[in-house]
Amino acid sequence: MRFTLIKDIKKDATMGPILNGLLIFTLSYLILDVIVTSSTLGLFFSELTTTLFGDEEEFLDPLSEVVFLEHIHTQIFFMMMILLTLSAVFARVSNKKSYSLLLINTTMLSGLSTLITLILGYYFSTLFLHLYIVSFFLWHLTALLMTLYSLWSLNFEKSI
């Protein structure tokens, strides 16, 4: 995280392209994650309940607990790494901006809520799945905003 210590990233020949690359990869991950989740778990309530709990009429088996836990386990790892690196870059390029903390908190809390509500939805009540859907879209949207803003700052701000 050397970029957090550089006074002006604009004057550093290597850090700009490195961070641009990281942000473009992050942007791709965020977009593709929505597409992949849509085709695996589902993005809406009826699709989600069918995937998690199966459907007798359509002869669909429910998701086993081990497979569900493996999915959650992988998701946590990717989310924590993506959100940590993204928030570190965003905090650096949006220096002294009041909304940066708000956006970081919203993204992190909605990310945490995505994981927790999916677990609660699977083990306790399907009502939590509604919260999961809201949290899922919220963290993707705010992370997307952070990524786009960071890209804009890196390439168009005079000094960062």
Place this chain on the structure above:
Amino acid sequence: MKKAYKFSILYFLLFALILLLSSYMLFEKKIGFSIDSVLEYYLGNEKKFTVMYSWSGMLKVILPHIFAFGLFSMVVLHFLIFTNSKHFKRTKVLILILFISGAFELLSPFFIINGFEFFAAVKLVSFFLFELNLLYLFYLLFFSIVNE
């Protein structure tokens, strides 16, 4: 440390706690916390129609975990640089224990399928050592960030 970085690290610790919880639950559901269940998981059981893990099957599970263990440990440990803990001798011990227990946790299944059943106990001990060590590191990080 900037307030935004503090928040980011605190949230990271929360994610890490859920990750540890999910790994504990996965271990319990898939393998179990007794020596017999570890042996049965890797060596198979004729009565339950489960087969022994193959080398390639094991590698498929272990390969992504090697990268994940290394990266995760490095990220958690490098935050210690920003705390007072970096001056203590115990930090070096914690770093060593974390990487060594992580390595044993990952590699002990290879010894199990090659006939060294003792490594079932090593697998269990290293798993708990890795998890408890991480929990202690989270505790250190949490209090040094909050009290800064």
